[in-house]
Amino acid sequence: MKNLVLLGGGHAHVEVLGAMAKRPFDAGFQVHLVTPYRRQIYSGMLPGWIAGHYELAQCVIPLDTLAARAGAAFHETAVDALNLGTKSVHGADGTRLEFDLLSIDTGPVASLDQLPGAEEHALPLRPIERFVAAWPALIDRVAGQCKRFDLAILGAGAGGVELAFAVRRRALREGWSHFHVSLIGSEALPLSGVPEPARREALELLKRRGIAWHGGREASSFEEREIRLKDGASIAFDACWVVTGAAAPKWPETSGIGIDAQGFVRVTPTLQSRSHPNVFAAGDIASHATPLPKSGVYAVRAGEALAANLRLACAGEPPVPWNPQSKALYLISTGERHAMAVWGKVCLQGAWLWKLKHWIDTRYVRSKSRRSRSGHRP
Structure with a gap:
């Protein structure tokens, strides 16, 4: 055999x-x-x-x-x-x-080789089992404090964008008024790899949902509760997810x-x-x-x-x-029962697209x- x-x-x-x-x-x-x-x-x-x-x-x-x-x-x-x-x-x-x-x-595995300190001070999306296992502890931390809580998401491809929208929606559902989400990307606009009109629509939607956008920022290393950037600046966080490809x-x-x-x-x-x-x-x-x-x-x-x-x-x-x-339909959920669709240079959004993605x-x-x-x- x-x-x-x-x-x-x-x-x-x-x-x-x-x-x-x-x-x-x-x-x-x-x-x-x-x-x-x-x-x-x-x-x-x-x-x-x-x-x-x-x-x-x-x-x-x-x-x-x-x-x-x-x-x-x-x-x-x-x-x-x-x-x-x-x-x-x-x-x-x-x-x-x-x-x-x-x-x-x-x-794939998490791309952390060029990010010293990320393994110790941040949570990569992959492996997904580890990410999912860590979610209840984050909920407990957020719910257990009244002062401002900052979640930073490093990586603004489709995965990072969807997670930013999703966790913001969860915060609104749970009544976490002290919870703030920041999305950090190395390019000027989110959703790298899709046509610019779709990227601009995504940026406007991030703003409307109250998600802070840090575009054109590249991380160099992690410290406890802080991302060091290549331009010498830093971004503080209480928790950080790494979704960098x-x-x-x-x-x-x-x-x-x-x-x-x-x-x-x-x-x-x-x-x-x-x-x-x-x-x-x-x-x-x-x-x-x-x-x-x-x-x-x-x-x-x-x-x-x-x-x-x-x-x-x-x-x-x-x-x-x-x-x-040669091209594929991308359906990107935006937290609420709403989604964006990208097909080549065509970009649409609406509740009906979330229903399509759900189906x-x-x-x-x-x-x-x-x-x-x-x-x-x-």
Whole structure:
């Protein structure tokens, strides 16, 4: 029996497991899922949970149940090392799995290497499990004091912007009149990577929601309750979230697999490693010749192609190239039951767009969380 190891429980591997549940891969392969958590907290619904629109259970995809439905063995451990010579994955718990085919979708890690003190004095968004676990303590701190409480959010991409809106909405709901939110970005406008009209609309909406904007400010280091900026100024905080984009884990570099300058796994259009064709990669961990956004939208689409190519590889047939879409619809929640939509150069906003986002997100999570064959429900 040969082994296909799925390393990581990201969006792309959720698609692979879903495809396997509908139609199993070649019977000559045993499939293994290796991931440090039994669930995936769906990042697209995390701001809605912070805002108070969802219970956490509504935002969770049970990876162990999904693996069981797909007939895959489940291993709850983080990857410690990848040995391409012996074709083996080494888990932090001592697990050693040999593979004939390997697929990597471990997602990003927090980008903190250039921010001394961030690990000690701030809370990164990733891993999301750690972020979620820290939320009740923040609520207790805010509710337990009457003096001004400042939350600083470093990073003004879609993730940082959504969290700023979400936590501001939660503060209004809870009656935290002493709670203030600041959003800090390295560019003059928030929402880097989208057209300028949408960025200006986002800035105006931040102002209307009472969220302080610090644009064109780059952090250099963290001290206790203070962000030091490269221009010599500083911003004080009582709590700080770091949402500064994706970084690669360290183990791909030490494994000898082909990586780009940032440490992400370089892949061909078929999602195979450029250095090791028996290894596939998708989602944020993958580096394409034409760079793609590090977003769940593209990870899900890549997952559909990855599932098809892994099926072909298990059958001994050549994989086929994936042609990603040139643009994607981004739905950005703004705290209230309201959202912005960005499609190319088009930007819209309104309550109906939140309803659309809610429908898409909840439908997606429910579709991955259905009852398993054994009748178990998480």
